[in-house]
Amino acid sequence: MDSQSENGTTTRSYNGVLENPNNITIKGILKLLIESIDSSANGKRVISLGMGDPSAYSCFHTTAVAEESVVDSLQSRKFNGYAPTAGLPETRKAIAEYLTRNLPYKLNPDDVFVTSGCTQAIDVALSMVARPGANILIPRPGFPIYKLCASFRHLDVRHFDLVPENGWEVDLSAVETLADHDTVAMVIINPGNPCGNVYSYQHLKKIAETAKRLKILVIADEVYGHLAFGSHPFVPMGVFGSITPVLTLGSLSKRWIVPGWRLGWFVLNDPQNIFRNSKIIEHIKKYFDILGGPATFIQAAVPRILSQTDEIFFMKTLKLLKQTSDICFERVKEIACISCPHKPDGSMTLMVKINFFLLKDIYDDIEFCFKLAKEESVILLPGIAVGLKNWVRITFAVDPTSLEEALDRLKVFCERHSHQ
Template sequence: MANNGGSSRRGDDGVGVGVTPSRWRFFRPTAGTPLAAAGSMSIRSVLNRLNSSVDASGTRPVVPLGHGDPTSSACFRTAPEAEDAVVDALRSRKHNGYSPTVGVPQARSAIAEYLSRDLPYELSPDDIYLTSGCVQAIEIMISVLAQPGANILLPRPGFPMYKSRTTFSELEVRYFDLVPERGWEADLESVKAIADENTVAILIINPSNPCGSVYSHDHLAQIAETAGELGILIIADEVYDHLAFGSKPFIPMGIFGKTVPVITLGAISKRWLVPGWRLGWIATCDPNGILKETKIDQSIQNYINITSDPATFIQGAVPQIIANTKEEYFNKILDLLRNSADLCYGKIKDIRGITCPHKPEGSMFVMAKLDLSCLDGFSDDIDFCCRLAKEESVIVLPGLGSDHFRH
């Protein structure tokens, strides 16, 4: 056997020991790789850092406010009908095998019908692709769009997962600002200024993570018109669909699907309070067939063919979850979120050095502004969040983690 440059000796038990590292041919990860960069800027990386700052020997219970996981609060529990649906799916023994790559037909039909309730046209089950949560839906769409030279427009502030996925896929990002004085509406003039012939899509998150805003029909119409003029598709992240508790109702971007192709990303994670069930979807809201014409739908199918599926028994439960959950349950959750938002907004106003530019109207988040000039000894927002975790066991996400400015 050839010597590859390493040295070794055989121990008493016959097992080789002491092989030098020069023998191994796989690379050593470096900070410059897309994977290393994407991982370091992810929301999970930031949360891991904050959680590690908590004083393990302290007596204060951890208050986790940095992640959109409603299950951390006992008052947020899924509907009994959803739990029963999962139990029934398991006991039926019909959902223990592999599912079709695009999803179980009955689940796709149920989701198409669910989304069509709010649209001026009907979605087909063929328009629905099931994913392992909304995060996998993000992964698929960014990977599909990441062609050489292409760029995508992302909101700032925004959900950090998009930046992580675009970095890993080496898709260029261009940011447009959300304006806090206008309820975090998109600055559409800046959208027009940064787009060019290589721009493929714009991301709209509504209701917003992390801003807690909900867009009006008029603003969504303006976004659709702008995207149509630019010839780009809209990725509509609506994982918080219907979690609107302010003056404006939730309106899906898909109602403008005849103006511009819309790809909606969603999940049962937030409205049903079950992020751990990992059931999401991609919905092509495109009655004009532009996504088929440009083969985007085929690219989605191709990517799904090389990735994993959501758990089959959860897919099997979806029709019953959607059909049986009572409106009273949803109203109860909205009341809880509204009361929490009112309390949070009111308390923030009483804290010197922290302001809230816009009262939250949807999702599960509020974006606050930190004025470091009023606070001694803090270098930036990350330092503030780390010390808050260490001294008070309270976890909040820094604005930098949402691609926002420091204060």
């Protein structure tokens, strides 16, 4: 793991993670962490609190309606061919109707484009705003795919901070300072990954008003849409589409617990028809002509999934997420060297700060996570992967028993490495 530099000091390389922190991806670093574990040496099963895939645990599962809808569409033999590049008409219509439920205006099917998961929607959004010399504002901490996609599109990235003491709200004064005439958009992730925040109506309105003053649009990442179980209900950013144009990105993945189905959407919230008066719509349509969307039979299942899923299914999921988030937040309080500044209100993850003054032989979040994996077979995501060095992200979309065991091991690990 360690290597000697030319001046004789020791560098903790961890397979190059520290040397190239800008190239870190969540999946990449989690793969390295898992590969570093020798379970036969410590005799403990691996518990991952790193990847946000709740379907890995039997207590989180999709609804029967979703499964039956996919089976029926496949067995019908009507959806074995190519879908239109923007998505099946009935799928676009169903997504428009689903999102319209929470908006003060009506979306049209033409406002909706079906994507292969939210990741493809992110790539489309950044491709649409890219131009020579342009920059985009993204949150820190945030989802690293935005920075990666921006680099491929030659978009300059500028980070604005989320303030933990204010429930991870956007530092809007920093946004105004960062923006210039080359700024094209700002990204808002709500409910938040990695922080577990859910923004209030008032804060989202201030974000929209700030974007209007700066003459930029808002890219609203709502892949965790409706997964809110705290004091703030989920409010879609599209509610404020009359103030400034909003590109809404979402998917079935989290709310229906089917990340592997890769069914997402890219939606124009533009009731003032600003996009309609430009060539942007035609540009988007042409771009989708070169993309491959999700499987046609999955698309065909969407109308029934969106219209017939029982509210009880959603309530059970939220109840379980509330339970596991409470466990996580309360147990973190018992561990001296870490702290969580804000109790999660939604999503499936939270951020925890490491106090290195209380640790005798660990000096950064990368080392913390690799040693924890090696000694306790517990996987956490180093904060540097989401833009916040010396923090860690914990995923609480885990069955309660496994979560309790993992947090027990985390406590033992911290006690082992603490100053006595």
